[in-house]
């Protein structure tokens with residue numbers, strides 16, 4: 001398999017992680033996941049912009065412009081002839097003797113991107129998924145797409161342990177987002193989702209859905225909702241690059257609405273489908 005290592009396409013075997021890579025030791029780095037539909041990277045600009053923003057927020061300087069990065073990713077996708085799947089991109093602060101503070105200025109970030117074949121999640125899109133609620137124990141800069149994913153890993157595993165596919169997180173009863181998705185609630189024909197602040201990742205799919213809702217004249221409220229409201233919602237769905245717009249049909253074993261994907265979720269799914277097609 002061919003991967004991107006810094007600014008070169010090389011075989012996967014040529015890429016090795018040093019024991020003192022800062023991503024490996026501290027989670028000191030950032031990442032993106034970009035969906036590929038029919039050979040094209042979907043929403044490439046917003047993904048690369050968010051990657052640049054995450055880098056800036058953690059004071060990591062990347063050795064290339066967003067234009068150059070887009071070209072390199074395009075080369076990677078074309079070279080691997082990826083039709084349906086994902087591109088994973090990450091940058092760590094580089095390799096240096098282990099100490100918490102930043103390494104010397106001449107330490108270069110370690111940048112890697114690779115492609116994965118993956119079908120769209122048709123079954124989840126059609127039937128919906130089951131979720132649990134879980135306490136949001138993550139840090140207070142969830143807007144940065146950082147490699148520190150332990151809070152998300154533990155929450156997702158709690159969901160899996162209970163036979164579910166996602167954990168909907170809350171801080172003191174206030175719903176933030178899913179462990180790897182944004183959460184939307186439908187109540188009385190209106191959408192509710194957490195405002196794009198430091199407590200959630202500003203999902204690219206979230207923004208696509210907000211734009212679609214606007215076009216469809218579905219009222220949107222970027223407001224915090226409680227776990228109680230989540231349980232009373234007519235519909236709940238999650239969004240992400242890989243899960244698109246996925247209905248949530250039960251939470252903590254209780255059915256959402258009628259326990260099947262609701263009409264507004266279906267309308268948004270249809271409109272999303274048109275966008276990617």
Ligand code: PMP
Nearest residue numbers: 180181182201203204205240241
């Ligand atoms: N929130 C979290 C915590 C995530 O990890 C993700 C997926 N990266 C999302 C939301 C969805 O973001 P996007 O739509 O950009 O994939």
